[in-house]
Amino acid sequence: xxxxxxxxxxxxxxxxxxxxxxxxxxxxxxxxxxxxxxxxxxxxxxxxxxxxxxxxxxxxxxxxxxxxxxxxxxxxxxxxxxxxxxxxxxxxxxxxxxxxxxxxxxxxxxxxxxxxxxxxxxxxxxxxxxxxxxxxxxxxxxxxxxxxxxxxxxxxxxxxxxxxxxxxxxxxxxxxxxxxxxxxxxxxxxxxxxxxxxxxxxxxxxxxxxxxxxxxxxxxxxxxxxxxxxxxxxxxxxxxxxxxxxxxxxxxxxxxxxxxxxxxxxxxxxxxxxxxxxxxxxxxxxxxxxxxxxxxxxxxxxxxxxxxxxxxxxxxxxxxxxxxxxxxxxxxxxxxxxxxxxxxxxxxxxxxxxxxxxxxxxxxxxxxxxxxxxxxxxxxxxxxxxxxxxxxxxxxxxxxx
Numbered sequence: 001x002x003x004x005x006x007x008x009x010x011x012x013x014x015x016x017x018x019x020x021x022x023x024x025x026x027x028x029x030x031x032x033x034x035x036x037x038x039x040x041x042x043x044x045x046x047x048x049x050x051x052x053x054x055x056x057x058x059x060x061x062x063x064x065x066x067x068x069x070x071x072x073x074x075x076x077x078x079x080x081x082x083x084x085x086x087x088x089x090x091x092x093x094x095x096x097x098x099x100x101x102x103x104x105x106x107x108x109x110x111x112x113x114x115x116x117x118x119x120x121x122x123x124x125x126x127x128x129x130x131x132x133x134x135x136x137x138x139x140x141x142x143x144x145x146x147x148x149x150x151x152x153x154x155x156x157x158x159x160x161x162x163x164x165x166x167x168x169x170x171x172x173x174x175x176x177x178x179x180x181x182x183x184x185x186x187x188x189x190x191x192x193x194x195x196x197x198x199x200x201x202x203x204x205x206x207x208x209x210x211x212x213x214x215x216x217x218x219x220x221x222x223x224x225x226x227x228x229x230x231x232x233x234x235x236x237x238x239x240x241x242x243x244x245x246x247x248x249x250x251x252x253x254x255x256x257x258x259x260x261x262x263x264x265x266x267x268x269x270x271x272x273x274x275x276x277x278x279x280x281x282x283x284x285x286x287x288x289x290x291x292x293x294x295x296x297x298x299x300x301x302x303x304x305x306x307x308x309x310x311x312x313x314x315x316x317x318x319x320x321x322x323x324x325x326x327x328x329x330x331x332x333x334x335x336x337x338x339x340x341x342x343x344x345x346x347x348x349x350x351x352x353x354x355x356x357x358x359x360x361x362x363x364x365x366x367x368x369x370x371x372x373x374x375x376x377x378x379x380x381x382x383x384x385x386x387x388x389x390x391x392x393x394x395x396x397x398x399x400x401x
Contacts, residue, residue: 030293033291033293036286036289040287040290043282051278052278054127054128054130055127058091059090059092060226061087061089062088062260063086064086064255064256064257065086065254066084066252067081068082069250070082071248078248078251084109086106088160088256089103089104090102091105097136098127099124099125099126099127100124101125102125102137102145103120104123104160105118105119105160119160121138122137124136130224131143132144132158141158142165143155143165144156146217147219148224149223150221154169156168157184159215159229162211167188168185169184170183174218176218177265179220180221181218182218182220182221183217184217186214188213189210189213190210191208191211192209193207193209200249203237205240206241207237207239209235209237209238210238211234212236213232215229215230216229220268222271222272222275225267225268227261227264228261230254231254233253234251235250235251235252236249237249
């Protein structure tokens with residue numbers, strides 16, 4: 001059977017030998033074509049993800065507006081909302097086995113700058129996939145740092161305040177400052193007895209604190225960058241022994257400020273441009289140059305006839321084969337330069353944003369001191385002498401710390 005098939009092939013080759021001889025290939029250009037064909041998946045699957053991975057200079061800063069309405073046991077009602085400013089930050093502390101150790105902080109301060117609450121977590125993150133890595137950070141976690149790029153699939157997220165895996169579900173898309181954002185939501189319960197045992201009486205001894213939370217995230221699709229988050233929570237006391245509800249403690253809401261949302265949009269757009277440059281421009285150039293090399297790999301037919309492709313190729317100046325790669329190199333270098341510039345601008349903008357917020361806080365504090373000093377001068381100018389009691393009453397009236 002096999003011998004019969006071989007003879008058929010041999011007969012076909014002999015009968016069509018002249019036509020087969022007409023097809024001749026120039027080895028060097030054809031080899032270049034094969035090289036560029038192989039470069040496309042190599043670039044898309046290996047090199048580009050490596051270039052676009054999170055770097056040790058990665059950071060994230062967002063101002064969060066927090067509102068709390070504490071429950072008054074005497075009046076059996078919630079008090080008026082108290083507004084505070086919080087700061088949500090991510091920064092790389094170190095690199096361990098190629099994974100980034102990222103510090104995630106949530107710092108709550110009053111409008112006078114006084115610290116009210118601070119919590120820090122440390123995550124081990126794969127810089128290419130932006131996913132948690134088991135065995136790294138302050139505890140083993142799974143899921144994503146922010147969101148899953150280019151996907152509406154549900155994913156697991158860890159929020160600094162709740163420190164538990166939160167299953168985020170796709171809930172549609174919104175437009176934030178001109179760009180599309182995927183919205184993900186989750187409703188869950190979490191026990192925060194341990195976190196609040198040092199600040200609330202009986203909590204951790206006979207009572208606990210249980211939260212019912214509604215959390216929403218807005219993720220930029222291409223980069224997986226966190227543009228905005230908002231949560232609403234009801235916090236209640238419960239009995240340790242029975243687990244039964246005792247009374248409310250607090251209802252609170254956290255939302256990223258509009259200024260921070262706008263800055264996050266700008267940062268995500270810059271990162272998106274980097275992704276576009278690095279992913280698509282080299283890929284397109286590899287394909288074009290590969291096709292060009294394939295065209296140059298064909299020699300003229302032995303019978304003297306020329307195909308349309310051969311006629312076009314012959315019309316191209318012989319120096320083009322040298323000039324074209326140089327053009328590709330220049331374009332790739334320009335794209336790489338733009339990438340580096342954009343990355344540096346992103347990091348610089350995030351850093352300067354944090355510096356500006358610190359400067360504003362210092363200015364506000366100094367303004368308070370200036371008002372205090374001017375008031376003190378007025379007190380002394382309006383009186384022949386200021387007693388210790390008068391001075392104490394004055395300090396109490398201005399809530400001086």
